[in-house]
Amino acid sequence: MTVRYTDPEWVALIRETEKAVKVATTPYPVPPLESGDFAKLIDHTLLKLDATPAQIDGLCDEARREGFMSVCVRQNYVERCVENLKGSGVVVACVIGFHEGTYDINEKSNEALAAISSGATELDIVINYPKLLSGAYNEIYIELATLRNLCATATLKLILETSQLPPPAIVAGTLLCTAAHFDFVKTSTGFNGRGATIDDVRLMRAVCELHARNAGGGNEGGGTYAASTTERRRTKVKASGGLKGVWDVIKMVEAGAERIGTSSGVWIMQEARAVRSERDRVSSRDGPATGMGSTGKGQGQGQGLTRLYTDESVTEGTGGGCY
């Protein structure tokens, strides 16, 4: 693996990016609630170490029923999920280097290859954030580019663990992620500190967009991985950790997230259906509504919505509160 930039060159690039990056002030559109596109935002996640086979089977049933994008599990359950989800259109994501991120490149590579050979098509890889904080940018880039080349057809997401990083390190991690042609940069493991925040998501999205513009659509390198298609050009943002309700999802998507990692997917869809039917009820009584779901713009978000269920009314399942 060739050195793309030296650490001082990375530092200069990161500084340039920090100066040039402009966080969006208008919200990104949110798919209508209850639409297939809304459900497809969600990686339905169960990562607790003592998850049982029965819980994992329940997770798969829920994902199939709701039409989520994926189930996100640890390596030991990948094969079971792949088998469970055959023909469902729900893919299997596996976490790598979870959750500390400090495993070396060989361990991460072996884990990644094992997950892929078990049938995972998406890998959520934890960055070595202590190394990121120490400024070992070239070393991190080499790790990411190696993983990218090794897993050329997989959807790769890089977990930054943003709760542990000041904004300049979030810029640096996002830049390294986009430079290595990862598909997503992701906020959090859900196991360390706070989860996703609006400010972090906005910043990550802005860096991804800036990098895509500067890259001009070409393959910037990154070893032998041929990331030349338009879809590969812009790294997307996955928000995760602490997203427990439909309004959390809406806020994150408006801030720029295009995927949501959550262990509360079932509850979120229940809330989405309840919000939608309340809107339909009001709209048939008072005329067309202008909020989320009719315009897809997320207007009305955060306007004093009262939760539509108490916590006690959560449907029994593997989703709520498990990780």
Ligand SMILES: O=C[C@H](O)COP(=O)(O)O
């Ligand atoms: O990537 C997903 C996170 O582990 C989920 O976190 P959560 O349990 O707070 O939703």
